[in-house]
Structure formats: structure tokens, C-alpha cells
Amino acid sequence: MTSAEDSITRWFAERSRLDPHRFPIGIGDDMAQIRLSPDASVLVTTDMLLDGTHFDLTRCTLAQAAGKAMAVSLSDCAAMATAPLAAVVAVAMPQGWGPEELKEIHAGIRAAGDPFNCPLIGGDITVWRTDRPFAITVTMLSRPGSHPPVRRSTARPGDIVCVTGSLGGAYPRRQSCAPGKGRATKDDGRRTMDEAVASGVYRTMRDTPYAIHDRNDPTKHLTFTPRVNEALAITELVPLNAMIDLSDGLSSDLTRICEQSKVGAVIESGKLPLSDQARRSPDPIASALNDGEDFELLFTLTADNCEKLAAAWTHPTPITSIGRVTADPAIRLQSPNGATAAMTPSGYDHLCRG
Numbered sequence: 289m290t291s292a293e294d295s296i297t298r299w300f301a302e303r304s305r306l307d308p309h310r311f312p313i314g315i316g317d318d319m320a321q322i323r324l325s326p327d328a329s330v331l332v333t334t335d336m337l338l339d340g341t342h343f344d345l346t347r348c349t350l351a352q353a354a355g356k357a358m359a360v361s362l363s364d365c366a367a368m369a370t371a372p373l374a375a376v377v378a379v380a381m382p383q384g385w386g387p388e389e390l391k392e393i394h395a396g397i398r399a400a401g402d403p404f405n406c407p408l409i410g411g412d413i414t415v416w417r418t419d420r421p422f423a424i425t426v427t428m429l430s431r432p433g434s435h436p437p438v439r440r441s442t443a444r445p446g447d448i449v450c451v452t453g454s455l456g457g458a459y460p461r462r463q464s465c466a467p468g469k470g471r472a473t474k475d476d477g478r479r480t481m482d483e484a485v486a487s488g489v490y491r492t493m494r495d496t497p498y499a500i501h502d503r504n505d506p507t508k509h510l511t512f513t514p515r516v517n518e519a520l521a522i523t524e525l526v527p528l529n530a531m532i533d534l535s536d537g538l539s540s541d542l543t544r545i546c547e548q549s550k551v552g553a554v555i556e557s558g559k560l561p562l563s564d565q566a567r568r569s570p571d572p573i574a575s576a577l578n579d580g581e582d583f584e585l586l587f588t589l590t591a592d593n594c595e596k597l598a599a600a601w602t603h604p605t606p607i608t609s610i611g612r613v614t615a616d617p618a619i620r621l622q623s624p625n626g627a628t629a630a631m632t633p634s635g636y637d638h639l640c641r642g
């Protein structure tokens with residue numbers, strides 16, 4: 289089952305008619321690749337984050353939100369094992385915002401980009417003339433590492449499916465999210481869930497079981513480290529066949545690899561590396577499959593290369609093999625007793641109107 293977002297992305301791709309020599313990678317991957325000369329290319333991606341959808345300025349600082357916007361784009365560099373070069377950032381600011389807010393946004397961008405030697409090199413500032421929420425768009429450039437960019441569309445039957453880190457509970461998003469209603473400042477701290485519910489801002493969360501662990505760890509989706517260094521290190525050790533970063537949830541992002549590669553997969557639920565937040569949720573496996581915003585890497589490689597990687601990997605970020613790619617296009621979840629069930633993409637769909 290294809291999400292609405294993936295359907296329209298495919299519609300765009302089918303109509304783009306890009307020259308593959310000039311644009312070796314076009315619409316539909318984590319970044320597009322532009323060939324500059326026979327030996328040189330640059331990759332580009334853009335992401336817009338909205339107050340009320342991707343962060344909530346009543347619960348986080350402006351610097352955290354801007355840092356997340358940078359980190360999300362850095363994660364797309366990681367998804368293709370490319371090295372970040374620079375970013376330009378455009379902001380739409382609510383009425384009344386000015387230099388103070390822009391300095392806070394700048395601090396967040398620097399904090400996220402500096403560890404990856406990824407400077408801010410330009411951008412745009414706009415201010416709403418009516419009551420509208422904050423939006424920030426990061427456009428990121430990268431270059432290939434020492435190996436070609438790893439695509440979504442080149443997984444092969446027999447590959448092992450691996451993930452970095454742990455999954456679930458980063459930011460269980462509501463498909464219907466209350467719009468932004470102001471913002472916290474550096475001195476406000478975060479409101480308790482009770483305060484937020486009393487204020488009406490979190491009325492859409494009242495009945496969700498995730499409200500509890502969201503309160504316990506409200507910042508994971510704001511403080512993750514994009515797996516740029518891990519991606520470059522992995523591809524130094526072994527060739528990967530396909531990769532994506534986990535932004536919308538394993539069930540949705542694995543579906544993207546499988547559909548674009550025209551393969552299927554069997555994921556073993558007992559092997560999923562559950563985050564502490566997922567373990568505390570009512571359904572830890574569903575949390576790991578569907579919550580999204582893990583920003584870990586999901587990749588496939590041959591069984592031989594998986595063994596080589598496991599033997600050579602000394603980085604502190606764990607890598608876990610969770611299943612295998614199949615020629616059968618179905619995507620299935622296998623429980624420890626061997627029973628299998630269809631796994632449908634149930635992560636975040638940006639075009640869901642629910």
C-alpha cells in the first residue's frame with residue numbers, strides 16, 4: 289500500500305523526464321544528484337518544518353526547533369552516505385518577531401551544523417502579516433563520500449536488512465495536530481502535559497496513550513544526532529545496496545525501499561532494537577514500526593558484507609540486523625514463533641488529512 293505522499297512523489301517523478309546523465313538521481317530519493325563534470329557532482333535536498341506539525345514552540349525553544357530543521361536535512365545526507373557541504377535556510381516568522389528570534393534560530397542552526405562542518409551560507413527572512421505559525425526550510429547541499437551515493441532503489445533479494453540505533457517513541461505524531469499557539473522562551477522551560485492539556489493546546493493528545501511517554505521524553509526528536517558519521521564509516525567498510533533514513537517510521541520507510549527496488553522483505557519482530565520509550569509504550573513493536581522521527585539508518589547489504597560489517601564495526605552506535613529482502617514483493621512481520629503477518633506502512637503520512 290502506497291502512502292498519499294509517495295503516490296504524488298511518483299507522479300512528479302514520472303513527469304520529470306530528467307536527463308540521467310545530468311541528474312543521476314532525481315525525484316524520489318533522500319537527495320537529488322546533479323552532475324557538474326564527469327568526475328564531480330553535488331547533491332541537494334530541502335525540508336520545510338512547521339510549528340504545530342514537526343515541533344511545538346509551546347514545548348521547545350526556537351533554537352531547538354531550528355536545530356531540528358538542520359538535523360533533519362543532515363540526516364538526508366546520511367541516508368545516502370554523502371558528506372554535508374553547506375545549508376541555506378528560509379524562515380517564515382509570526383508577526384512581531386525580529387532580530388532576537390533570528391539570533392536564536394541562528395544559534396540552533398549553528399549548534400546542529402557545526403559538528404558536521406556544515407555552515408549556513410545564506411537564506412531568506414519573511415514575516416507573516418496575519419496570524420500564522422513559524423515555518424523553517426533548510427536546503428542542504430552535500431557531496432558523495434568516497435563511494436557513490438547509496439540509493440533507495442537498489443536493494444536485492446537475499447540482502448540483510450539492518451538499522452542503526454534504537455527505534456520508537458521519538459515523536460509519536462498525531463495525524464491531526466493542533467496549530468502552533470505561541471512559543472516557549474529559553475526561560476519558560478517546558479510545560480507539563482497537565483498544563484498543556486489545560487491550556488487546550490494538547491486537546492488532540494488527550495485520548496492517546498502516547499501522552500504519557502511523550503511527557504517523559506519530550507525532546508528526543510529535537511536532540512537526535514544525524515547518522516552522517518556512521519553512514520560514511522559503514523560505506524568505508526562495506527558496500528551497501530540500499531539505504532534510507534527513518535523519518536516517517538520503519539513500516540513506511542522500508543516500504544519505500546521495497547517499492548522502489550521492486551522487492552519485498554521479512555522483518556523479525558524479535559530482533560527490532562526497541563528504544564526505552566518504545567518499551568514503555570502500550571505496544572512496543574508498533575511504536576518501533578510506526579512512530580517515526582527516529583532518524584536512524586535503514587540499509588540493506590549482502591549477507592557476506594553484513595558479516596564483514598559486524599566483525600569490523602567498532603563505532604558506539606549499534607547496528608542490528610532485523611530481517612531480509614525477498615524477491616516476493618510482500619512485506620511481512622515475523623514473530624518469534626515463526627508466524628508472519630502483512631506489514632503495511634503505518635508511519636507518518638504528510639498528506640493524511642485525518
Ligand SMILES: [Mg+2]
Nearest residue numbers: 318364367533
Ligand atoms: Mg530522508
